[in-house]
Amino acid sequence: MESRLPKPTSIKRPMMPVKSILPTDRIKAGGQGGAFSANQTYCGNLLPPLSRDINNLQEMDRRRGRAASPEPAKIGNRAKLRRSRSACDINEMRQNNKRPAAQPTLPSIPSKVSRFGNTNSTAATVPGQRVVRPAGTGTTGTTTATASSVTKRPMAARPLPRSATAAASSRPGAASGNSGSIGSGAAPKRIAPYDFKARFHDLLDKHKVLKTKYEKQVEDMGELESLPTQLEETQSKLIETETSLKNAQTDNECLQRQVKQQTKNIETITTSLGRTKEQLSELQVNHKQIKSEHESLTAEVLCLRQRTEDLQLRNEQQAEELETCKEQLFQSNMERKELHNTVMDLRGNIRVFCRIRPPLESELARLCCTWTYHDEATVELQSIDGQAKNKMGQQIFSFDQVFHPNSSQTDIFEMVSPLIQSALDGYNICIFAYGQTGSGKTYTMDGVPDDVGVIPRTVDLLFDSIKGYRNLGWEYEIKATFLEIYNEVLYDLLSNEQKDMEIRMAKNNRNDIYVSNITEETVTDPHHLRKLMLTAKMNRATASTAGNERSSRSHAVTKLQLIGRHAEKQEVSVGSINLVDLAGSESPKTSIRMTETKNINRSLSELTNVILALLQKQDHIPYRNSKLTHLLMPSLGGNSKTLMFINVSPFQDCFQESVKSLRFAASVNSCKMSKAKRNRYMNSSLPAHNSSSLGSSSICNSFEK
Numbered sequence: 001m002e003s004r005l006p007k008p009t010s011i012k013r014p015m016m017p018v019k020s021i022l023p024t025d026r027i028k029a030g031g032q033g034g035a036f037s038a039n040q041t042y043c044g045n046l047l048p049p050l051s052r053d054i055n056n057l058q059e060m061d062r063r064r065g066r067a068a069s070p071e072p073a074k075i076g077n078r079a080k081l082r083r084s085r086s087a088c089d090i091n092e093m094r095q096n097n098k099r100p101a102a103q104p105t106l107p108s109i110p111s112k113v114s115r116f117g118n119t120n121s122t123a124a125t126v127p128g129q130r131v132v133r134p135a136g137t138g139t140t141g142t143t144t145a146t147a148s149s150v151t152k153r154p155m156a157a158r159p160l161p162r163s164a165t166a167a168a169s170s171r172p173g174a175a176s177g178n179s180g181s182i183g184s185g186a187a188p189k190r191i192a193p194y195d196f197k198a199r200f201h202d203l204l205d206k207h208k209v210l211k212t213k214y215e216k217q218v219e220d221m222g223e224l225e226s227l228p229t230q231l232e233e234t235q236s237k238l239i240e241t242e243t244s245l246k247n248a249q250t251d252n253e254c255l256q257r258q259v260k261q262q263t264k265n266i267e268t269i270t271t272s273l274g275r276t277k278e279q280l281s282e283l284q285v286n287h288k289q290i291k292s293e294h295e296s297l298t299a300e301v302l303c304l305r306q307r308t309e310d311l312q313l314r315n316e317q318q319a320e321e322l323e324t325c326k327e328q329l330f331q332s333n334m335e336r337k338e339l340h341n342t343v344m345d346l347r348g349n350i351r352v353f354c355r356i357r358p359p360l361e362s363e364l365a366r367l368c369c370t371w372t373y374h375d376e377a378t379v380e381l382q383s384i385d386g387q388a389k390n391k392m393g394q395q396i397f398s399f400d401q402v403f404h405p406n407s408s409q410t411d412i413f414e415m416v417s418p419l420i421q422s423a424l425d426g427y428n429i430c431i432f433a434y435g436q437t438g439s440g441k442t443y444t445m446d447g448v449p450d451d452v453g454v455i456p457r458t459v460d461l462l463f464d465s466i467k468g469y470r471n472l473g474w475e476y477e478i479k480a481t482f483l484e485i486y487n488e489v490l491y492d493l494l495s496n497e498q499k500d501m502e503i504r505m506a507k508n509n510r511n512d513i514y515v516s517n518i519t520e521e522t523v524t525d526p527h528h529l530r531k532l533m534l535t536a537k538m539n540r541a542t543a544s545t546a547g548n549e550r551s552s553r554s555h556a557v558t559k560l561q562l563i564g565r566h567a568e569k570q571e572v573s574v575g576s577i578n579l580v581d582l583a584g585s586e587s588p589k590t591s592i593r594m595t596e597t598k599n600i601n602r603s604l605s606e607l608t609n610v611i612l613a614l615l616q617k618q619d620h621i622p623y624r625n626s627k628l629t630h631l632l633m634p635s636l637g638g639n640s641k642t643l644m645f646i647n648v649s650p651f652q653d654c655f656q657e658s659v660k661s662l663r664f665a666a667s668v669n670s671c672k673m674s675k676a677k678r679n680r681y682m683n684s685s686l687p688a689h690n691s692s693s694l695g696s697s698s699i700c701n702s703f704e705k
C-alpha cells in the first residue's frame with residue numbers, strides 16, 4: 001500500500017525564498033488593505049499548507065504502517081480504531097485545520113495589484129478570491145482593469161482537473177463526493193475506513209488537485225516574481241508620473257495665474273473696448289460733422305482759390321502800376337530836389353543871415369544902438385552917441401535875412417531847414433556863426449535847453465526826413481565828429497586823449513580835406529546824437545569875457561555826414577553838414593587872456609582875408625593861414641552851400657564891433673561862389689570814402705551827374 005502511494009514528485013518548492021525576491025519592506029511601505037504583510041509571505045502561509053498536506057499524507061502512511069505491524073491480536077481492534085481514527089482524523093484534520101482548499105494560503109494578489117491600480121476594486125480585496133494577472137500587462141491601469149475583469153472564483157468552487165474529475169466519476173459514489181470534498185463546502189461523502197482503495201483514490205484525487213493547485217501556484221509564483229520588477233518599473237513610472245504631475249500642477253498653477261491675469265486683461269480690454277467704442281461712435285459723429293464741414297470748406301476753398309487767382313492777377317497788375325508809380329515818384333522826387341536846389345542856388349551859394357540879439361534882463365541898464373529894420377533883409381544901425389553918429393553916419397546893411405531881437409529860434413530854423421534838406425539830397429552844407437563875443441552865436445547854434453538852436457533842430461529834422469526818405473527807398477547812415485580849434489590847435493571833443501590831429505588834403509581830390517585821427521560816431525537816433533553833442537559841449541573850452549560870462553574861447557565844428565543808399569536804384573548820395581560855432585572876437589583892450597584873444601582874432605581876421613580874396617577873385621586864396629580857414633576851405637570856396645549867421649549885440653558900447661561885423665558879413669554876402677554840385681554815385685562807382693574828411697565834395701565831384 002505504501003509503495004503504491006504516489007510521491008509528490010511534481011511538487012517543487014521555489015528555488016529561493018520569495019521573501020528574498022520581494023521587496024517586502026517596500027510593499028509594506030506602500031501597502032494598504034489587502035497588501036502583503038510580513039506574516040503573509042509565501043514562506044509563512046503558502047508553503048505550510050502544502051507541507052501539511054504532504055505531512056498529513058505521510059502521517060497517514062505512517063499510521064497505516066503501524067496498523068500493518070504484526071500484532072495479530074490487536075489487529076481487529078486496531079483496525080477498527082484506525083478505521084475510526086482514520087476517518088475521524090481526516091474529518092478532524094479538515095475541520096481543525098480549517099484549510100479548505102487552502103483559501104488563505106495564497107496572498108491576496110488582487111488586493112496587492114489593486115494597490116498599484118484600482119484600490120477601489122472591492123472584488124480584488126475579497127479574501128479567498130484570486131486575481132490572475134495575465135502576463136504581459138505592463139501598466140497599472142491595465143493590470144487593474146484586467147484584474148477586475150478576471151474571473152475570481154472561490155477555491156471551493158473551482159472545478160477539479162479533468163483527470164481528477166474523470167477519476168472521480170469513474171468510481172462509484174465518488175463523482176459527487178470527491179468533487180465536493182475540496183473546498184466545495186458540501187458535506188463530503190464518507191468513505192469507509194476500510195475502503196482503502198477509495199481512500200487511496202480520494203487521496204490521489206486530492207493529490208492531483210493539490211498538485212494542480214501547486215502547479216498553478218508555482219505558475220502564479222512565476223508571475224509574482226515578475227511583480228517586483230514590474231513594481232519597480234511601475235514605481236519609477238509612478239515617480240516620473242508624480243514628477244510630471246508636479247510639473248503639470250506647477251504648470252497648471254502658472255497657467256491658472258496666467259488665466260487669471262489674462263482674464264483681468266480681458267476685462268480691462270473689454271472695458272477699454274467699450275470706452276473705445278463709445279469714443280469711436282463719438283468720433284464717427286464728429287467725423288461726419290467734420291466731413292460735412294470739410295466739404296463746405298472745400299467748396300469755399302475752391303471759391304477762394306478762384307478769388308485768389310483773380311486777386312493775384314489784379315495784384316500783379318497793381319504791382320506793375322506800383323512800380324510805375326514808384327518810378328514816377330522817384331523821378332518826381334529827383335525833380336523836386338533839382339528845383340529845390342535851383343532855388344537855393346538862385347538865392348546864392350553863400351548866404352548871410354543877420355541876427356540882433358535882445359538885451360538880457362541883466363543888461364537892461366545898458367544903452368542900445370538905434371536899430372531900424374527896413375524890411376526882412378535890411379537893417380539900419382545908428383549910434384545913439386552923437387559924435388559917433390556924425391562920424392559913422394547911417395549904417396544900412398542888406399543880407400539874405402535879418403532877424404530882429406524878437407525873432408525866435410523857430411523863425412531862424414525855418415529859414416535854415418531848406419539847406420538841411422539839400423544835405424540829404426547829397427549837397428555839402430556849411431553853417432557858421434560869426435560875431436562879437438556875447439553876441440548870441442552859441443545861442444543861435446546850440447540854443448538853451450528850453451529853446452534849442454540850429455544844431456539840435458537840424459538833428460531832429462534829419463531823422464524826421466530820413467523816415468520820409470525811407471518810404472522812397474532810401475536808407476541813411478549818419479556819422480558825426482566834433483572838433484575844436486583852440487589857440488590854433490585841433491582837439492577831438494569826443495575824446496579826452498591827447499591826439500596828434502591834422503587837417504589833411506584828400507588824396508583823390510585836392511579840394512577835399514579831412515581831419516586825421518578824429519573820433520567818428522555812427523548815430524542811429526536823435527537821442528544818441530544829443531548825447532554826443534552834450535559831451536562835446538562839456539569838453540569845449542569856455543571862459544568869462546567882458547561881453548560873456550561863459551564865452552566860448554574856441555571854434556567848434558560839428559560835422560554830420562549823411563550817406564544815403566537806394567538799394568533798388570543802386571544809388572548812393574553823400575552829403576555833409578558843417579555846423580561851426582566860432583569863438584567871439586574880442587577887443588584886446590578888454591581881453592584878459594591875450595594869447596587866446598590874439599589867436600581868435602587872428603583866425604577871424606584870416607577868415608576875413610579869405611572872403612576878401614574870394615571877392616577879389618585872387619589867384620591865391622590864403623586858406624592855410626589859419627586852422628579855421630583851412631578847415632572851412634571846401635565850404636567857402638568849393639562845392640558847398642554856405643550860410644553865415646552874423647550875430648550882433650544891440651548895445652551902444654558894441655557899436656563899433658557891430659558895424660565891423662556887419663561890414664564883413666555884407667562883404668561875404670556879396671561873394672559869388674561857384675555853383676554847388678550834388679554828390680550822387682552809383683553803387684559800383686562809389687569810391688573808398690575817407691570818413692575823416694571834413695568836406696567830401698571833391699570826392700563826389702568826379703561822379704557828378
Ligand SMILES: Nc1ncnc2c1ncn2[C@@H]1O[C@H](COP(=O)(O)OP(=O)(O)OP(=O)(O)O)[C@@H](O)[C@H]1O
Pocket residue numbers: 356357358360405435436437438439440441442443444448545547548550551552553582583584585647
Ligand atoms: N536871441 C537871443 N535871445 C535871448 N537870449 C540870447 C539871445 N542871443 C544870446 N542870448 C544870450 O546872451 C548871452 C550870450 O550869448 P552867447 O553865449 O550865445 O554869445 P556868444 O556869441 O556865443 O559868446 P562867445 O563868443 O563869448 O561865446 C547868453 O546868455 C545867451 O543866452
